Amino acid sequence: ARPRVGYFYTGKTGSQLLTEKVKKLTVQDYQSIPVVVNESSSVYDAICTMFLEDVGTLFVVNKTASLIGVLSRKDLLRASIGKQDLETMPVSIIMTRMPNITVCEKDDLVIEVANKLIEKQIDALPVIKKDADNNLEVIGRVTKTNMTKVLVDLSHDQLL
Template sequence: MELSTRQKKIIEIVKKNEPITGEKIADLLGFSRSTLRPDFLLLTFSQLLIAKPKVGYFYNTHKIEPLIIKDIKEKKVEDVMSVPVIVRSETSIQDTIIKIFLEDVGSIYITEHNHLVGLVSRKDLLKIAIGKINIEEMPISMAMTRVPNIAYIHGNDTVETATKKLLQHEVDSLPVVEFIEGEDLNHLKIVGKFSKTLISRLFLNLIKNES
């Protein structure tokens, strides 16, 4: 069952203020009681809310929790993705190391002419830093994992699909990409990042919703 934005707001109001009357909910939303009557009927008929005469509406945890979980699983990646940290391929390894720690991320994505060409992780950079190379002059392109050896996802993938891909490839994050037609081949434009940290935040929001 797909709830409207207004119905989701009603559920949230009831959760925070139960028991609460229909009149009070209508006042908080700025609608008349009669306007909201179809919403109340749907939410009580589906047992998402419990209505008690002369008392008000209650939040039905046992029905709402699976609905929230389903909503998170089916969210699109483009609705939750974060901003990727990017450097150009000619950036030195030293500057890349500095950036990854300043930005406090697990991976940095590498681009050429705005196209995704590779990535490096903290672990990669640590191995490089303790080696006998000149990190001040060597470009990060000499140390990155290159496309097509990078797993990626698209903005219209679901959070569930993206999470499975994270686990399948045993990585901390995935670039969110769009295909751009080049002269000879498809190029990848990076538009976001989907990470384990992001999943943790979604899970925390779920816990807060249920508490």
């Protein structure tokens, strides 16, 4: 038999491989760092954190660092035009709560996340990891910005 060395023609072009690559990308390839606030934080503090960290979505955790809520820029804007005092109002009053939060895991496909973002009309998903005590540790954040980045990398033939 001939030795199996050298390059073999697979019948696939660079462009084709690229599209297949897009469909295989996982969350961990494109996720961002999550920004979390404690459930006892005030709405005012959450707004400050959002500006300081320059993110559009904050994740709310309890004392055991388990995910219990999500705060969007829209939630904070709605609260800020109300009559209440933002410095005393806890974020837990205005956040979206579990089980109404859409989450994903690091091995999920990026295109599944894209689908969820469009279907649920949300800006970001927390990337979570369940521990032995059923705590939901927040290990990442996937946003429409990350999805736009995939498209940019695709156009530059620079997919991870």
